[in-house]
Amino acid sequence: MVETPDPLWDPDLPGDHELERLTTLLGRYRHVPGPLPTAPALRRRRSGRVLPGAAAAALVAGMAIVAAWLPWRLQWSEHRQWAVEVEADARTLPATLAVGQTLATAATQSATLQVARIGRMQVLPGTRVRLTDTRxxxxxxxxxxxxIRARIWAPPGHFGIATGSSETVDLGCAFEMSRSPQGDGTLRVTSGWVMHRVEGQETLVPAGSTLDFSAERSGIPLASDAAAGFRTAVIRFDQAMAAGQRPPDAEARVAREATAADRFSLLTLLTRYPALASGPLYTRLATMFDSAPPPGHRAAWLHGDVQAMNLWWEQIPRPPKAWWLNWRDALDRAPAVPAAG
Structure with a gap:
């Protein structure tokens, strides 16, 4: 990606009007170097009379900066254009992308879109994307x-990518996605979580997992390092179940090939097809939790009982309610500050 100078991190660069206003308001809290303290002063600091006050002032200043910066980062005028950064061999691409406009990279070109102020998205060679809405x-x-490769730091649902009839919704994360002209594609999550929706079906995909999808449906999320045998078994079994079939040999192979690292895949399978709780997948999944399921849990699952399903879902890591816990996604590539608007 192109490294863009950013006045948020380099005070020598000029900022826009809003950034200068915030800098002026917060200027009273800035640190001004003074003469080195004398030995008695150092002793007073060690006594705890001076240092706590300075630490408190620094904490208040930091909180004020974050409180002012975060709303500014999330605010964006409706239909405002996104900035486009291009490599030296892609000067023919536009400098901005407007709603309704398509950005197409040739086989030797790549570009980086600034997703409003909430992140960045790299558009790889041979790719076409169209901006449909922004506010x-x-x-x-x-x-x-x-x-494409996207890195977003924003509340869940702020950013999404449509692929025909399906949509991938960011829950505060970094992910990669590819799609063929026929509508088949792959989604790989490297940080946080995403939600993939297609034809009313919603599938959670956590970091470290890959999801294959088609124009009609999504597959089962699999660990990126899942064994080839397990991966093949799950794909075939899921396709058979979607077609109304339940081959016992395929079901048994999925249970046999599964390891503890495949717990999320088994849980997704059983949630998508509750009838599988009558077979070996339920038994295998039960061994992957610290405690045995309570009496009646299996029967309740067979009837699609949400509480029974949540008993196991709540025992695995879930998308953080505090999306800002993935703060590294904001610092990896801070968006440049565009003109106020």
Whole structure:
């Protein structure tokens, strides 16, 4: 990606009007170096009379900066254009992307989109994307074909990518996605979580997992390092179940090939097809939790009881309610500060 100078991190660069206003308001809290303290002063600091006050002032200043910066980062005028950064060999691409406009990279070109102020998305060679909507709290584009890499730091649902009839919704994360002209694609999550929706079906995909999807449906999320035998068994069994079949040999193979690292995949399978609780997948999954399921749990699952399912879902890591816990996704590539608007 292109490294963009950012006045948020480099005070020597000029900022926009809003950034200068915030800098002026917070200027009273800035640190001004003074003469080195004398030995008695150092002793007073060690006594705890001076240092706590300075630490408190620094904490208050930091909280004020974050309180002012975060709303500014999330705010975005409706239909405001996104900035486009291009490599030296892609000067023919536009400098901005407007709603309804398509960005297409040639086989030797790549570009980086600034997703409002909440993140960045790399558009790889041979890719077409179209911006469909952008405003505070709602940024959407469509991946027509090709591959992208996105890193977003914002509340869940602020950013999403459509791929035909399906949509991938960011829950505060970094992910990669590819799609063929026929609508088949792959989603790989590297940080946080995403939600993949297609035809009313919602599938959670956690960091370290890969999801294959088609124009009609999504597959089962699999650990990126899942064994080839387990991966093949799950894909075939899921396709058979979607077609109304339940081959016992395929079901037994999934249970046999599964390891503790595949717990999320088994849980997704059983949730999507509650009838599987009558077979070996339930038995295998039960061994992957610290305690045995309570009496009646299996029967309740067979009837699609949500409470029975949540008993196991709540025992695995879930998307953080505090999305800002993935703060590294904001610092990896801080977005440049565009003109106020």
């Amino acid at each position: 505070t709290g709602h940024h959407r584009l469509e991946l027509l074909e090709g591959s």
